[in-house]
Amino acid sequence: MAPSIQEIYHDTVDHTTPNVKRSSSSFDPNDISINARPCDLGRVSGLIDDIASYNWGDIDFSTDRNARISLLSKARSLVAALETPRETLLRHIGAETSNLYTIVIGIETNLFREMAKDNGSPKTATHLAEAISFDPDLLRRILRHLASMNHIIQTGEDEYRPNNFSKALTTSPLAGSYQFYRDICIPAMSNLNKWLKTKSYQSPTTVIDNPFTFGHQTSQTLFEMVASTAKNTEIFNDHMVAYCQGHPAWCSESVYPAADRLISGFDPTPLPDGSDPVLLVDIGGNVGHDLQTFISQHPSHPGRLVLQDLPSVIAVAPPSLTSPLPNGKHIQLQEHDFFTPQPVVGARTYYMHHIMHDWPDAKCVSILTQIKKAMKPGYSRLLINEQVIPEKKASWETTYLDLYMMVLFGARERTEKEWRRLLEDGCGLKILGVYGPGGGVEGIVECEVALEEGEGSMRYDGY
Ligand SMILES: C[S@@+](CC[C@H](N)C(=O)[O-])C[C@H]1O[C@@H](n2cnc3c(N)ncnc32)[C@H](O)[C@@H]1O
Structure with missing residues (x-):
């Protein structure tokens, strides 16, 4: 069973x-x-x-x-x-930290690409060292560790082959994710203890003073740092693609029944300027993977699809995004800062995935206020695709992300009660339903403008 x-x-x-x-x-x-x-x-x-x-x-x-x-x-x-506690200790502090840094060496020297050649046939350390111009003795020591951790397979004395994990390290989503964590995220997490001590163990609640700004000794937010170099943008986008892979499609029957909830109530009447009305705006949609998922699930959808993000991200969206869709339309790319007025007014759906968890409550209220002003009461829906932390037995995929959101942004993942407090009490939205595949790792909180109450009643202070 x-x-x-x-x-x-x-x-x-x-x-x-x-x-x-x-x-x-x-x-x-x-x-x-x-x-x-x-x-x-x-x-x-x-x-x-x-x-x-x-x-x-x-x-x-x-x-x-x-x-x-x-x-x-x-x-x-x-x-x-x-x-045993001793074994757990050594795995945590020794084996797993060594994994992280040796895997990044393997990515940056093309070790895993070399190993994957000839259909991943076994290769000696000497051969691999020559191919990537690496000290053979050091490479042998690294390979030995990676094999002991099951990341590659030892096939003989001094001989190794990749498994599915090490082959996947040759793809940009995994390779970029390791680099993103090493360069951007770990310096924040590794300063958590020091930062908390200086703050008498009080939670960070702002994007400008938290373990990230302390660890990097910067006044930049993570998104400003990401936008500051092409390499940072690339590895961040790689990580978003990797993170989103393998989840059930957000707009499928088993997660959120978009055909019933969005498409069936869509009003196709052309806008006053003759253009097609908007079905779905993906706000902070990165390089468009969620819109592509929507298209694959609902190829004959009516209306326009709009992808919004910061200029540095929109600039690197793949050209294939704007090629004609199965229904003859195309995705519209739009530079937009979500702290400024939402340019698409009266869309059927405003969608945000992994946005609210990047911001403390006060900033979420600012973002939501801009969207709410653009929503048509009784028609527009706001979908928030995020973790809905179960009150009991949350999974590690939820708990680690919650802690990383805290160190990187002074932000958090939220329970259903916390979503209600933020959206209903804080912003005057009404939650119509909470959908999801179960397990709490991902959920869709569906809202509309609350008709009886114009504004939220909560006050949120701070940056
Ligand atoms: C955690 S990612 C989520 C991306 C995508 N929605 C997903 O789930 O894969 C956050 C996104 O918000 C974008 N972003 C950050 N600040 C923004 C702003 N002020 N206005 C618009 N987008 C912003 C980032 O560029 C990034 O693509």
Whole structure:
């Protein structure tokens, strides 16, 4: 039997086996032998039984995402329970930090491209070192570590081949993401402790004073830093593409039924200047991947599609974006700063993906206010595609992103209650529904202008 949707992102059962003594029951802080005993032995046999109770052999993991994530989550729990504190420590501080930096070396020296040549056939370290002009002894040491972490496969003495992960490192979304985190994000996270100490452990709440500005010793925001060089723009855009891959399509039946919710109520009457009315504006839409998803799901959609972002991003949107769509139309590219008045008035849909989580509440209110002024009450819908953090058992994909939004922007991911407070109390919008594939990792909050209350009643201070 396949796991249910509730079981996807975490284990729903406390797998503790009653007759196994928990190490915490006899905890003595002076007894350092605890470091060499499994982290949660009491869960081990329950987790093994739980994994064994499914017919995993009947499942096609290349297509069944829910089953794959469920098994991964159980397997991770099992590893965490079996590992000793010492092993967890060394993996965290030693093995995983070494991974990050050696993987970036492999990307920047074309190591993984070399390994992928000839259909990924096994190659010696000596051969690879010569091909990428690298110290052979150092390369051997790096390859040995990457193989021990399962990122490449050792096929013989001094001989390695790539697996699907190391082959994927030759693609720009993964390669750029590693560089983006190394150059832009890690310097912020690695300064979290120092920053918090200077602020007596109070949350950052502004984009101009947070671990990012402190770590980089800059007065720039992350987006200003990203826009400041072509390389930064490229690696940021690569990361957005990588991050968005592999999620169910946002506008599909299983996530948000766009045909029923948007297309069926669309008014096709031409605008006073004779132009086609707008069906969907993707605000801060980056290089257009979400609009492309919309087109692939709804190829014969009516109305216009508009992609808005900062000039530096619109300038690098792929030319294929503006080529004719299956319905003979094309995406309109528009430079737009979302803190200024929204130029598209009365569209059926305003859509934002990964925008609100980049900004503290006060800035979100400014952005939302500009959109609300352009919305036609009773007709326009605002879709916010973001995490809706479950009140219990949030997944790691949610929790890490929440912390990164805090260090990079003084911002946050939000629970449904926090969305209601921001959108309804703060901006005078009405939430019509919260949609999503389950698990809380991505959700669509659908709103319209609240007819009875013109403005929100909350006050948000600060930058
Ligand atoms: C986290 S990315 C999300 C991109 C895209 N919506 C997605 O989900 O992949 C945030 C986007 O907001 C854009 N952005 C940042 N500040 C902006 C502003 N003031 N006006 C318009 N877009 C902005 C960035 O350029 C970037 O493309």
